[in-house]
Amino acid sequence: MSCSNDNDQNPIVHETYIQGIVNSKLENYQQINLKDTNVSNTFFSESKETWLQAYKNKDQLTSGGYWSVRIHDLDIIQASLPYSNWTNNSADIAWDNNLAIEDQRCGGIDSGCKFIGSTTDGLNLTITEVTDNFITGEFSGRFFLTGTGFGHFKDESTFVDVENGAFKIKFSVTNE
Template sequence: MMKRNIVIVLMVTGLFWSCQNDDDQSPQPPEFGIAGETLNTMSTYEQTVFNGGSNGDINVYNPMDKTLLLQSFKNGKDDSEGFWTIRINGVDIENQKLPYALTGVEGTITWVDESVKNLQAQCAAPDVLCFYSGVGVDEVKITIDSVDDSVITGKFEGKLYHITVNPSVIRDTDDMVEIVKGAFTIKFQTK
């Protein structure tokens, strides 16, 4: 009888502990994608383009000019609802000592979300393009942590400024979003 009570207590304790931990765990991020906390909300967009996309450049590393355009979409299909873009310029990711912090114009981050239309009235017009963007010159910090088996991982943070395009480009330095806890894991191809 004593053994049976101990087994029941252990099972109940294990079940209680398991349920207690479920409440504290954050949702599991996708295997491949880009995520960052902005406007007090975590924006996690899963990578769905593995073959270069319609223009052949998305998530494709070009070793000749050392560029890589990392991109993931909010709806998993296209850029209509939002996307993350991390552009890496002039960095030989295949032969770089890691971790490597991108400097100057080696890295830019762009974030678009349909909620931007609510932040700026002019962005609701169909012929106006709006997004937030930051360059690695005192605005964003991008670090490549690993490049292994055609998968690049890293982290980012910084300030992205509102850009409006129609027909000229306007960079609003009074409208900025702060990005924290940014991370990326993207599978890429090499040209």
């Protein structure tokens, strides 16, 4: 018999995941590829964009929360690794657990919020390996509350600090 609590730093291990410690709690989400979409965990070779994601709960994709990693203007297949020099390109990591955000600007049909860390704002992100369509990396930094949809804003006074972030995601490649 085993016990678990919110501060348990030894979560269920997923083969593919995105995780980080947020407010002293390990947020470990598993990779789930969405059906009927071409943007789920994909490297777009022509535009050099990479979109990765992992979800908290496979049964409640829209309400359970997620992590996403977006890498812009970088050919992850050809990059010299480890890669952490974001001078000529950028990356963003978003964390949305839907329950942690209590801000009136975040409600509504066409608006939402998530916490976003960006290499342009000092996010530390290192891609450590890209092998056989698996990408792994590490990250840490400050994630600011950011409005999405029609309610776009960035609130630098509302943030979470993410520590010991890591990811391992299996991705597909497309020429789109």
